[in-house]
Amino acid sequence: MIEFEVKNMTCGHCVETITRVVKETAPKASVRIDLSQHLVRIDGESDVDAIQRAIRQVGYTPMLKQ
């Protein structure tokens, strides 16, 4: 599992946008988002850099959790 904290993910629109770009980057991945905790969890994909870059490109700041 890849887990990012995205502090500037603040509403349902952010959730939709981030879900969409993760799915575009990693079509086979499953995405789970906890908006109240600002967490994005991705299963079934291991290319952390590609996903992080994609989320950054749409204006968010993903920080990889250990």
Ligand SMILES: [Cu+2]
């Ligand atoms: Cu938003």
